[in-house]
Amino acid sequence: MSAGQGFGPKLQYGGGFSLDVVFPLSSWMLLDASIKGFTVAPSDISGGFLYRGYSGGAMAVMALFLPTVLSTPELGVMRAGGGAGLAAALPSYWYTTLAFFYLEPRVEGIVDWTPAGLPALTFQLSLPVAMQLRRDMSYSFSAGLGIGVLYTFGARR
Amino acid sequence: MRKALRFSAFGIVVVALASCSLFDYSNLVVHKYALVYGVTVYTNAFPAGTGPNLLYPDADASAMASLLAAQGYSVQSRWVNAAGNAITTGNVDHGPVGSLATSNTDGSSPSGGAPADAFAPSKANIIADVQALSGVLGSNDILVVYFSGHGTQDTSTNPAREFFDPYGAVMQYIPDGQYYDFPVPSVRDDELRSAFDSIKTPRKILILDTCNSGGFIGNPLETDWTAPSSAGSAAFVNPATLIQAIANYVSMQSSPTGLSPYGTAMVLSAAGRDESSYETSAYGHGVMTYWLLHGLAGPADLNHDGHITVLESFAYAKAGVDQNWNPAAGSASSFEPHVSGGPVDFVMF
Numbered sequence: 001m002s003a004g005q006g007f008g009p010k011l012q013y014g015g016g017f018s019l020d021v022v023f024p025l026s027s028w029m030l031l032d033a034s035i036k037g038f039t040v041a042p043s044d045i046s047g048g049f050l051y052r053g054y055s056g057g058a059m060a061v062m063a064l065f066l067p068t069v070l071s072t073p074e075l076g077v078m079r080a081g082g083g084a085g086l087a088a089a090l091p092s093y094w095y096t097t098l099a100f101f102y103l104e105p106r107v108e109g110i111v112d113w114t115p116a117g118l119p120a121l122t123f124q125l126s127l128p129v130a131m132q133l134r135r136d137m138s139y140s141f142s143a144g145l146g147i148g149v150l151y152t153f154g155a156r157r
Numbered sequence: 158m159r160k161a162l163r164f165s166a167f168g169i170v171v172v173a174l175a176s177c178s179l180f181d182y183s184n185l186v187v188h189k190y191a192l193v194y195g196v197t198v199y200t201n202a203f204p205a206g207t208g209p210n211l212l213y214p215d216a217d218a219s220a221m222a223s224l225l226a227a228q229g230y231s232v233q234s235r236w237v238n239a240a241g242n243a244i245t246t247g248n249v250d251h252g253p254v255g256s257l258a259t260s261n262t263d264g265s266s267p268s269g270g271a272p273a274d275a276f277a278p279s280k281a282n283i284i285a286d287v288q289a290l291s292g293v294l295g296s297n298d299i300l301v302v303y304f305s306g307h308g309t310q311d312t313s314t315n316p317a318r319e320f321f322d323p324y325g326a327v328m329q330y331i332p333d334g335q336y337y338d339f340p341v342p343s344v345r346d347d348e349l350r351s352a353f354d355s356i357k358t359p360r361k362i363l364i365l366d367t368c369n370s371g372g373f374i375g376n377p378l379e380t381d382w383t384a385p386s387s388a389g390s391a392a393f394v395n396p397a398t399l400i401q402a403i404a405n406y407v408s409m410q411s412s413p414t415g416l417s418p419y420g421t422a423m424v425l426s427a428a429g430r431d432e433s434s435y436e437t438s439a440y441g442h443g444v445m446t447y448w449l450l451h452g453l454a455g456p457a458d459l460n461h462d463g464h465i466t467v468l469e470s471f472a473y474a475k476a477g478v479d480q481n482w483n484p485a486a487g488s489a490s491s492f493e494p495h496v497s498g499g500p501v502d503f504v505m506f
Contacts, residue, residue, distance in 0.1 A: 004500045005419060006359045008182060045464055047182025048299060048504045049360065052468060090399055095459075095472035098379040098498045099394055101402035135409045136378050136419065136500050 002051045002140040010051055014040035030064040056091025066110060076116035082109045106130035122150040188298040189229055192286050193222040194278040195236035196306035199327040202256040205239035209327045209336040213436045215239060217305035217366060217446040224453055228506045233286060235278035237324050243273040251276040257328035264339020267328055277324040280342050284352050291355040299360040299503060305443055308367025309338050316414050319346045319372025321365055346373050350416050360503050361422040362467055366443040368433040370426035371495040375415025378405050379498030386431035387493050418499030425471050428492040435490055445494050448477025465506045471496040
């Protein structure tokens with residue numbers, strides 16, 4: 001949701017893909033560094049104005065806290081927790097060559113599951129919430145649903 | 158398994174919530190106004206297309222005024238046509254403009270005027286027209302200001318200033334007999350900015366089909382990776398773009414020149430700050446204006462929602478110039494339309 005200076009709030013929809021490298025710091029704490037490509041569609045045009053759509057890339061660093069909540073030989077390992085971090089984004093507006101920069105603090109709730117028969121793969125659901133610290137808007141924040149797959153190098157059965 | 162289901166359900170709640178029209182502004186009443194100007198003949202000492210005179214700005218202005226009026230805009234217009242006559246709203250012909258000349262290096266105190274000059278798109282008339290709307294436009298109304306003619310840049314100042322040349326700005330300099338565009342009777346970017354600031358609506362759109370018109374864009378935040386003088390668009394964001402964007406984010410300083418998109422005006426310019434734009438007999442219009450008019454007639458509705466925004470019209474015009482003019486024009490005569498930054502776009506039609 002975004003609100004420009006002198007204009008009211010409107011919703012915009014978006015999506016993206018990210019490639020993350022996750023470093024385990026302890027059994028329940030991880031460091032996640034990622035690069036992301038994303039796009040945000042323009043808002044509706046009610047009232048004769050709209051917020052521009054934009055697409056671009058971002059780099060982010062997050063600290064993840066994921067204690068194990070369930071571990072059984074049949075089901076595998078399930079972890080639940082959250083994370084917090086900061087992203088730096090460089091998008092450009094749709095139809096233009098105008099690039100701009102902003103910082104984006106983000107938090108997310110995460111649950112993931114490593115199936116018993118697939119120790120190298122972890123399936124992850126997340127609920128990210130981010131605040132875009134854009135200097136050209138009164139406020140801008142986003143919430144969404146994330147789906148991910150983690151591959152763990154050197155995982156043992 | 159139960160936890161996975163719970164997250165799936167939350168996803169549906171998010172989608173349903175976001176699909177509601179939580180922020181519907183459709184009850185806002187937006188009145189639409191336009192000021193349209195063009196100068197084909199700057200001096201009646203020569204016919205159109207000769208000397209400092211152009212060929213098609215009156216055709217540009219006439220077509221733009223008709224299009225905007227057909228779309229519900231209240232249009233006021235002034236142009237000097239190819240016959241050298243001053244024409245105002247409703248195609249009222251006020252007769253021939255003068256053949257101005259000056260002995261002053263700044264263009265002040267010209268001689269050779271004619272009675273029709275009082276109706277021409279001069280600097281005084283353009284600024285007065287804008288200021289007259291300050292008590293008319295409400296905070297949600299939209300104003301389009303269009304100008305077709307000459308434009309120039311003064312690089313002797315720091316920062317360099319951009320001008321567009323209304324009637325009276327291009328005239329003969331008596332000491333050497335040559336024709337120049339002079340700063341005093343031209344409309345400078347900061348002078349227009351002051352006039353625009355008297356109008357309270359932030360929905361102001363300035364469209365300039367002139368050389369150097371990109372200099373009227375004053376983005377304090379965005380970095381345009383299409384160069385101010387280019388022979389084709391840049392392909393990618395480069396490291397300099399990133400560095401400049403970060404520097405702008407840190408400073409967010411008001412641009413020293415141009416009109417800020419944050420409240421002053423969104424600018425759609427035919428050319429970059431440091432390059433020329435062109436007109437052609439093949440179109441009977443300025444090149445950018447031709448593609449702008451073509452797009453505004455319908456094809457610029459790029460997302461097929463039944464409306465055309467400023468960005469859509471810009472994108473269509475830019476593509477028209479890029480795909481149809483620039484390949485044949487070659488690097489010497491290629492140019493690139495530019496547009497202001499800012500997070501907001503406006504519905505034109």
